[in-house]
Each structure stands twice: as C-alpha cells, then as structure tokens.
Amino acid sequence: MQGYMAKKVVFTAVKNEGPFLLEWVAYHIAIGFDKVLIVSNDSDDGTTEILNALAAENVIEHFYHNVRPEESAHGKAAEIINRSGSIATGDWVMWLDGDEFLNVHAGDGTVDALIERIGERQGMLVNWHCFGDSGHATFPGRFISKDFTQSDTRDYGRNRRVKTFFRWIEGQTSFMRNPHRPRIAPEAGLKNASFLNGQGAPLDRKFPTHKDWLNGDQATAPRSLIYCCSKADYGTDLAQVNHYTVRTKDMYRLKKHRGRSHPKVKANGKANTERHNDDFFNEFNRNEAFDDSILRFEQRTAEGIAALMAKDAVRAAHIDSIEKTRQRIALMEADESAPAAAAPVPAPAAPVAGDAPQGESYEQRFLARRKSIMPWNKTPDSELARQREVQAVLAKLAGAVFGKGSYVSPDAYIFTTRFRLGARSWVAGETIIRGDVRIGENSTVNAYSQIAGKVSIGAGVRIASQVSIFGFNHGYADIATPIYKQPISMKGVTIGDGVWIGANVVVTDGCSIGANTIVAAGSVVTKSFGDNLLIAGNPARVIRSRIDAPNVEMLASQ
Incomplete structure (x- = not known):
C-alpha cells in the first residue's frame, strides 16, 4: 500500500486475566507497540469489562467469543484475528500470552530498535526467559518491578521455547492455534536466512523443524519441536520473552482453576490432560538467577498504568476485577484450609x-x-x-x-x-x-x-x-x-x-x-x-x- 505506515502490533488471547491486563497493555505500549489486539472468552473475573472499557477509549481492539469444550481457545482466537482485517501487509506482529512480556535488549529496548536490528529479514525467534515467584506467596501487584527479578539460569531447557516477532504478508503469513510460530504458506519462499535467532544470526540450518515450518509443513514438525529452537539457535542478545509462568502461588491456583486454552475434550472424546498441577508449579518456579533488565521501562509502565486508571470506566472495571479476584482466592483458601467447617456441624x-x-x-x-x-x-x-x-x-x-x-x-x-x-x-x-x-x-x-x-x-x-x-x-x-x-x-x-x-x-x-x-x-x-x-x-x-x-x-x- 503506497504511503502506508507499518504498524507494530501485539496480540494476545486471554481468559480471566483481569488483575494483570493494565500492566500488560501499558508495558507493551511503552516499548513501542502502537496497536494492541486482544481476544477474550468466557471470563467472569472482570476481564471482559476491562477490555471493553479500554476498547471504548481506543486503547485496544477487543474481540469477544465463546469457546465450547471441544474447541481450542487459541485456535479460535487465531482465526478471529486472521479474519479481522486489523493487520496489514508490512505490519510487525507478535503473539504473546498474558503472562509474557517482550524484553528487547537491542538498542534502547524499544520495538523500533529491534526492527532496525532485524533489517530486511522477515522476523526473528525470541527465546523465553522464565521467572519464578521471587519468594512471594501472594501477588505484590506488578511484574515490571523489583518484586520480580529472580529467574532461571540461561541453561534451563525450557528457555529453548520461542515466540515469533515477524513481518505480516497478507495471504502468506497468518496465526495458527500454536502461538509460538505463525503459519507460513509454501509460496512465501522463505528460508532459514529470512529469520534471525536470539543471537542475531540466521536460523540453524541443521534443525529440521525450521525447514518444515518455512516450507509450510507445520503438521510435519513434531509438536514439541515447533515450540522450540535448536540449542545452536538459543540466545537473548537481541531480545527475550520474560515469562512469568506461575506468577505467585495464589495466582497460580487461579490459573489452575481457569483451565487451559486447549480443547477440554480431544477428538477421540477423551478429556485433555490438566497440566496446571503442583509438579508444573515446581518445574516453572525458577528463582536461581537475577535479572532486572526489564526495569528500564518500570517508570514508563507505571505512568502508562496511571494514565489508563485516570479513565473512569477503566478504573472502575479494574478495581472490580481486583476485588473479585481477592474474594475468589479467599473462598478457595477457606475451602482448602477448613474442610471440616464446610461440612454440616453436628x-x-x-x-x-x-x-x-x-x-x-x-x-x-x-x-x-x-x-x-x-x-x-x-x-x-x-x-x-x-x-x-x-x-x-x-x-x-x-x-x-x-x-x-x-x-x-x-x-x-x-x-x-x-x-x-x-x-x-x-x-x-x-x-x-x-x-x-x-x-x-x-x-x-x-x-x-x-x-x-x-x-x-x-x-x-x-x-x-x-x-x-x-x-x-x-x-x-x-x-x-x-x-x-x-x-x-x-x-x-x-x-x-x-x-x-x-x-x-x-x-x-x-x-x-x-x-x-x-x-x-x-x-x-x-x-x-x-x-x-x-x-x-x-x-x-x-x-x-x-x-x-x-x-x-x-x-x-x-
């Protein structure tokens, strides 16, 4: 499109993420995204009301839908955005979950600095960096703060998982159910050199998953590998995704209660396995290392949150969501800590x-x-x-x-x-x-x-x-x-x-x-x-x- 100024678009799909939405939106606007697309489904913690209020103020675009047990929330969200017309050829886009924050190390830490470093290439794979609860039993209120600086070590195996920051080509790139990489059409003709890894080098030619993906053969690549890069690709020189997987124990229990974004019922009629158990919490509660690199945007994020809270409808919806979440945690704690009291008392x-x-x-x-x-x-x-x-x-x-x-x-x-x-x-x-x-x-x-x-x-x-x-x-x-x-x-x-x-x-x-x-x-x-x-x-x-x-x-x- 002649004269079109490419947008920098961040997209997420959420359910019951009310207490965290304002920080997530404010931070990604602070680092330079100028369009925020959020798809939500079936929330009852005030998420829908917050997103509607933000959309009414033209801060975000909000798409609401319902998800049946046999459906994938991620899959439906991807289809909604693909059909929305909200992304145009040339736009830079990234799908992040509600507990993920893009942390740019290139240049001044902005999205523009990352785009400049990528240059004429199609995009890059950005590795995870997992953060634990930093010793907090209850949520202190912000991730972009000194309260969350304890993380995994760089050799933690889960960090090979990636999210993709890429340039949209209408008809050749699109989102799919897997939020880690976009779908690429075979006719796009993309090669390993079309994308950078976290070190700033072309993708590892020896990793067959890259070839399958770039050729449009997403179904061929093993599911576990499409999430990942190779060991040779791993790096965070240009950027990382700060992944606050478990948040804190109280909020993890809410996530466990909410359920996954995958279908609850498999095609064969069997229930999908529930992953949010104690073993999962212990696996991802990583506190071995220190990383405060994201705090360069702490002040700007706080100012962004304050600006959003100055909007009456946004503030009211956010406060209501915080209160609903507090009550829900208290009810769960009462149920768990006093089972005898919950039964009829003789x-x-x-x-x-x-x-x-x-x-x-x-x-x-x-x-x-x-x-x-x-x-x-x-x-x-x-x-x-x-x-x-x-x-x-x-x-x-x-x-x-x-x-x-x-x-x-x-x-x-x-x-x-x-x-x-x-x-x-x-x-x-x-x-x-x-x-x-x-x-x-x-x-x-x-x-x-x-x-x-x-x-x-x-x-x-x-x-x-x-x-x-x-x-x-x-x-x-x-x-x-x-x-x-x-x-x-x-x-x-x-x-x-x-x-x-x-x-x-x-x-x-x-x-x-x-x-x-x-x-x-x-x-x-x-x-x-x-x-x-x-x-x-x-x-x-x-x-x-x-x-x-x-x-x-x-x-x-x-």
Whole structure:
C-alpha cells in the first residue's frame, strides 16, 4: 500500500486475566507497540469489562467469543484475528500470552530498535526467559518491578521455547492455534536466512523443524519441536520473552482453576490432560538467577498504568476485577484450609460434668456455652476480656471490623477476607461465615447457620438456626469438565433491613430479599423478592403482603 505506515502490533488471547491486563497493555505500549489486539472468552473475573472499557477509549481492539469444550481457545482466537482485517501487509506482529512480556535488549529496548536490528529479514525467534515467584506467596501487584527479578539460569531447557516477532504478508503469513510460530504458506519462499535467532544470526540450518515450518509443513514438525529452537539457535542478545509462568502461588491456583486454552475434550472424546498441577508449579518456579533488565521501562509502565486508571470506566472495571479476584482466592483458601467447617456441624451433646476442663467448673462451662449458642444474653463481665481477644484476632486474620457492643462467639468459624459486624449485632457459636460478609446493626445470626461468598445483611435482621446463605456459585455449563474445576461466579446476596429468616432456609447466589420480609422456615429462595412480604416454599413464592390484603398475582411478579 503506497504511503502506508507499518504498524507494530501485539496480540494476545486471554481468559480471566483481569488483575494483570493494565500492566500488560501499558508495558507493551511503552516499548513501542502502537496497536494492541486482544481476544477474550468466557471470563467472569472482570476481564471482559476491562477490555471493553479500554476498547471504548481506543486503547485496544477487543474481540469477544465463546469457546465450547471441544474447541481450542487459541485456535479460535487465531482465526478471529486472521479474519479481522486489523493487520496489514508490512505490519510487525507478535503473539504473546498474558503472562509474557517482550524484553528487547537491542538498542534502547524499544520495538523500533529491534526492527532496525532485524533489517530486511522477515522476523526473528525470541527465546523465553522464565521467572519464578521471587519468594512471594501472594501477588505484590506488578511484574515490571523489583518484586520480580529472580529467574532461571540461561541453561534451563525450557528457555529453548520461542515466540515469533515477524513481518505480516497478507495471504502468506497468518496465526495458527500454536502461538509460538505463525503459519507460513509454501509460496512465501522463505528460508532459514529470512529469520534471525536470539543471537542475531540466521536460523540453524541443521534443525529440521525450521525447514518444515518455512516450507509450510507445520503438521510435519513434531509438536514439541515447533515450540522450540535448536540449542545452536538459543540466545537473548537481541531480545527475550520474560515469562512469568506461575506468577505467585495464589495466582497460580487461579490459573489452575481457569483451565487451559486447549480443547477440554480431544477428538477421540477423551478429556485433555490438566497440566496446571503442583509438579508444573515446581518445574516453572525458577528463582536461581537475577535479572532486572526489564526495569528500564518500570517508570514508563507505571505512568502508562496511571494514565489508563485516570479513565473512569477503566478504573472502575479494574478495581472490580481486583476485588473479585481477592474474594475468589479467599473462598478457595477457606475451602482448602477448613474442610471440616464446610461440612454440616453436628449439634453439641448436652453438657455433663465431665465436659468441664480441669480448673473450670460445670457452672462456668454451662454459662460459656449458653452465651455461645444464645448470644442475645448479656455478656458477663468475665467474658469481656475474651471477647476483646476474639475480635482482635479476627481483625488481624479475617479482615473484621466490629461495631460497639457486637459479639462473636469464640466457637464461631469466621474465615472471611472482609467482615463487618454492626453495633449490638451477634453471631452465635458453630456458625460458619466466609468470604466478604457485611452485617448491619442490631442483627443476629443463630447457631449452625452458614453465610458464604459476597453477602450484605441489613440492620435489625433475624437469622434463625441452620440457615444457609450462599453469595457465590460453581459453574456447571461445561459437561466435559468436573464441576470443581469450573469457574466460580459471585453475584452476591442482599438481605434488607428488618428481615426475619426462619430455620433451615436456603438463599442462593444472586438473590435479594426486601426490607421487613419474612421467609418461612424451610424455604429455598432462588429469586429476588420485594419489601414487606411473607414468602415460603421450595422454591419460595409470595404468600401474602404484610401490609395490604393479599394480592398474590400482583406480588408474585415482584
């Protein structure tokens, strides 16, 4: 095209990468990419909302699609970009994953410097350089920072894997399911000398995979080798791909939960092997060497993130994604660290004299247990010191904040990421509370109830015994994947002021119950209801209004 100024295009395909997107975009813009293409599918952590907000600001181009179990997310993403018209002949392009950052060593570290070094050739193969968790159990917030400088040694075998930075030729180059190299048409007539390796030399002529690839015979090359270069090719003189494969332990568990971009079901109907296990983490958690070469762009990346966060919709979507991720990690940790608490808790046996610990009388034990199960009783002075200790520990370990005169039984199971208990509110013993839970003032949660996920409870609420309120849910749409491996969604539950929830009620994710509504014992709430109602049944339905004469047909529509 006469007069066309070639673009520098970076492309990625993502699912549930919300917390990392702004840094990835800001960094690659900082080093000189002027077009960012992102394909996403089936995210529930705020990824879609962030990408839509960035696209609305013309920062990126976003392509959304759904992936069925038998489909490859990478394969579909490649087809979408190939057909998009967003790349023109002469553009320089690279497919990087969301945990990969191109780190240019040539010249001033920019994409332009790398293009100048490649010259008239078609492109280059860029080797991986794998980074570990640098000793962090939880994610510090940025990869382009001093928090992530520990990596593998240069002789680590996985570093022979490559990504390709290349010049696009319409009809002769295209993306394929394998993100490591592009598809090349046989008529392109490309040779080993058409591409450079990481040392800046032509590709190794003795490595047969190069020949198969350049001749358009991608299917001929062994899959494991198409990912790689030869030992003679390996080098990072011109550039490397910083690959933060495992990130940190908490984020790795999320990646494991998300699943792979390959089809979940093979052509023969068998499930694809799950690779994100403990062995994979240990293999890629490389911290033997030090590498801070990417930090020359730390300041520019931070400025780029700040500029993106200055856009209202982007900032709101990013903050929401961070919060969803935090809650999801907390729920997984609670499930793993307290399996006994997640199961139904049997009622305690009636107290007998033998129950009392040595040095504690039966009367003292009786009073303590009565207070645990019946928290509306006035806290005896002897219990105040222990209650202060309980609340201090929960403030430290469970993100808890307590209003004046509130009480939590020492026998309650509080495994929250954030917990707000209003003034004069009480939580009885053997109650399980986990996730992000807020309870207003003058409310009571009785014994053996469970509240989990994102739940907001108003003021003056009474929750009877053995009530279950779940502000989260497991996905189940993918029949080929075990439910425990499918994404967790979190719409949340809202309980209005003055609500009375009877014993053995179940409230499911996404429901709200309006102010002053009564939920009859044993009901299962699967939809939202308005104010001042009496509801009952499985599933719950409106019985009548608490204010006017019953008009069930009208109320049932609420």
